[in-house]
Each structure stands twice: as C-alpha cells, then as structure tokens.
Amino acid sequence: MQRPGLLGLLLVLSLLALGCPIRWERITLNHQIGAEDVSFIEPGRTTFAQVLSKLGVPDQLKDSEIGPIAQYDFLDVKEFKVDLLSGLPLLLPAVAVVPSSYRQLELEGGRVGSDHFRVFFDSNWIAQGYAFEVHSRPTEYVLWPF
Amino acid sequence: MGRNNDSSRVGMRVIASMVLVTVLWTVGTVTGCAFVRGKYGDQFDPADVESIKKGVSTRTEVAARLGAPDRIIEVNEHEIFQYYHYDMKSGTVLFFSRTNIKGQDLYVFFNKDGVVTDVAFGKPKPPPKFQFWPFGD
Numbered sequence: 001m002q003r004p005g006l007l008g009l010l011l012v013l014s015l016l017a018l019g020c021p022i023r024w025e026r027i028t029l030n031h032q033i034g035a036e037d038v039s040f041i042e043p044g045r046t047t048f049a050q051v052l053s054k055l056g057v058p059d060q061l062k063d064s065e066i067g068p069i070a071q072y073d074f075l076d077v078k079e080f081k082v083d084l085l086s087g088l089p090l091l092l093p094a095v096a097v098v099p100s101s102y103r104q105l106e107l108e109g110g111r112v113g114s115d116h117f118r119v120f121f122d123s124n125w126i127a128q129g130y131a132f133e134v135h136s137r138p139t140e141y142v143l144w145p146f
Numbered sequence: 147m148g149r150n151n152d153s154s155r156v157g158m159r160v161i162a163s164m165v166l167v168t169v170l171w172t173v174g175t176v177t178g179c180a181f182v183r184g185k186y187g188d189q190f191d192p193a194d195v196e197s198i199k200k201g202v203s204t205r206t207e208v209a210a211r212l213g214a215p216d217r218i219i220e221v222n223e224h225e226i227f228q229y230y231h232y233d234m235k236s237g238t239v240l241f242f243s244r245t246n247i248k249g250q251d252l253y254v255f256f257n258k259d260g261v262v263t264d265v266a267f268g269k270p271k272p273p274p275k276f277q278f279w280p281f282g283d
Contacts, residue, residue, distance in 0.1 A: 025243040026280035030271075056268040057251045061228070063221040073249070078280065123222055 021086035024141060029075035030059070033117045033132075041119065041127050048125035058119075067122040075115045080141040081108045109142030180238045181276055187216065187231040190252050195267050198254060205260040212252075224263065227254040237278035246274035 033055065040046065040054055051070060052058075058070035084105040089096040095103060116133035194211050197203075208227060209215070215227035229252040236245040253266040 022241045023243060024241060024280045025245075027245045027247070029247045030249060052266055052268060056271065057253065057266050059230075059249055059251055061219060061221050061226060061253060063219070068222045121222075125222070 021083045023081045025077075025079045025081065027075065027077040030073060032074050032076060033072055035132075038117065038119075038130055041130050043127055043129050046127040048121055048127075051119055051127060064120070066120065066128065068125065070119045070121070072117040073115060074117070078141050079108060080143055081106055107144075109144065179240070180236070181278075182234075182236040183276075184234040184236075185232065186234075187229070188213070189231050189233075190229065190250065190267065195252065195265065198262055198265050200262050200264060203262040205256055208254050208262065212254075215254075223258075225256045225260075227256070228252070229254075233274055235274045235276045237276050239278040242278050242280050244277045244280045246277060248272075248274045 037055065041051065048068075048070070055072060059073040060071040062069040062071060084107065085103050088103060117130070118133065119130045120128045122128050190212075197211055198208055205225075205227075212227075212229055216230050217228040219226050219228060231250045232247060233250075234245065234247045237243070248271050250271060251266075253264075254262055255264040255266070257263045
C-alpha cells in the first residue's frame with residue numbers, strides 16, 4: 001500500500017479508536033400515531049373497545065373528573081453528536097493521560113418528536129374528544145446547534 | 147516475464163484483500179460496534195390471559211396466574227391491574243446507532259367485589275427490529 005494511503009488509513013483508524021467522534025443516534029418508542037390514524041374517532045359515538053381495536057391497548061389509563069383518559073406514548077429522537085477534541089491526542093500525545101471525559105468539546109443537536117396521544121372518555125367509556133399533547137415539527141438531525 | 151507479472155498482481159490482490167479484511171475487523175471491533183437487547187417484564191402468555199373469565203375470576207386468581215401487577219390504578223370507579231412489558235433492540239455500527247423500543251400493556255378491570263369485569267389486551271405488536279441505520283423510516 002502507498003504511504004499516503006497507509007497514513008490516511010492509520011489516521012482514520014486512530015480517530016475511530018478514540019471512540020467515534022461523530023455519531024448519528026436515533027431512539028424510537030412504539031409506532032408514531034398520526035392524525036390520519038385517529039380520524040375514525042367520533043366524539044360521542046366511538047367506544048373504548050373500538051379505540052382498542054384500532055390503536056391497540058393504551059400505554060396508560062388515567063382518571064379525571066370527566067372520565068377515563070387513554071394515553072398512547074410514542075417517541076422519535078434524532079440526535080447528531082460530534083466531539084471536536086477527539087483527535088487532540090494525535091497532535092499532542094501527552095493529552096492522552098487526561099481522562100477523555102475532561103477533554104471533550106461536544107456539539108449535539110437534534111429534535112424530539114411528538115410524544116403523547118390522549119383519548120378522553122365519559123363515564124360510559126364513550127370518546128368525548130382526543131388530543132396530541134405535543135405535535136412538534138418532524139424530528140430531524142441538526143448538525144449545527146447554534 | 148508475463149507470468150511473473152500475473153503472479154505479482156495476484157499477490158497484490160491477496161494482500162489488498164487481507165488489508166481490507168483486517169481494516170474492517172479492526173474498525174468493527176475497536177470502534178465499539180454493538181447489538182444489545184433488553185427486556186422489562188415478562189411477555190404475556192395468551193393462554194394465561196384467556197384463562198381470565200369476566201364475571202368469574204377474582205383479584206387473587208388473576209394475581210396467581212399473571213403475578214403481581216406492575217401498577218394498580220383506579221379509573222372510573224374500577225380498580226385496574228396494569229401489566230406491562232418492554233422489548234428493546236439497539237444496534238451501533240461505526241457512527242450510526244439506532245434503538246427501537248416497543249411496549250405491550252395488559253389491563254384487568256375489577257368491580258367493587260374484586261371480580262373481573264373486563265380485560266384489555268390487544269393483539270401482540272410485532273417485535274422491534276434490530277437496526278443501526280438511523281435514517282429513513
């Protein structure tokens with residue numbers, strides 16, 4: 001292998017061995033529920049059983065003064081991380097004696113998606129309404145957090 | 147002469163292949179590639195759930211069959227046993243990491259006498275996938 005290629009390969013390997021200075025991470029909890037998934041709910045008519053058959057068993061059941069609340073939890077987190085100082089020990093080997101957690105300069109950026117959908121029932125388990133708690137913009141990776 | 151050149155090229159290809167395999171293996175092991183699976187709670191056995199009879203089974207029988215509930219809640223004047231189970235699969239390869247988590251819940255409703263009035267148990271969700279590519283769906 002030619003020397004520049006070998007040096008480049010060693011550089012890449014060394015950077016990777018320092019613990020992945022760049023990372024795209026994603027965490028997904030359950031399936032996303034969208035407006036079209038819940039359009040079948042008709043306040044005053046749709047029953048608890050019908051909601052269960054379409055959306056599945058809720059993640060939480062809560063009580064309220066009006067009646068029960070079925071809550072579905074879902075989450076989509078996208079995050080981009082880069083450690084700008086991860087290559088420092090390659091330039092200044094003495095720095096390697098400092099624990100890595102003390103020589104990090106991380107930029108992190110990302111966005112969390114909407115995370116709850118709730119159906120409100122009356123005491124007879126008839127849906128009276130529904131709501132998304134936070135219907136934020138779509139999740140996305142953010143390379144520059146400023 | 148030509149035969150020497152051919153054998154030299156083959157030798158170079160073998161060396162290049164070995165270097166590539168070594169690099170991939172090193173990258174794969176040194177950078178912390180990982181596939182992790184975690185579970186919280188026991189998966190529900192449909193036979194256990196079907197054994198719960200509305201109007202017949204009692205609180206004690208349900209607890210004996212399914213174990214102690216993860217939560218006991220009171221909703222709409224019903225005492226409810228909630229059981230839940232989480233399945234997590236996570237993959238990390240090089241710069242990419244993806245974690246998928248799915249939850250499954252079971253609710254058993256009781257009346258004031260401690261007898262089952264309803265069971266909410268949907269069809270099991272498909273298990274989460276092992277993925278490491280964090281883009282797309």
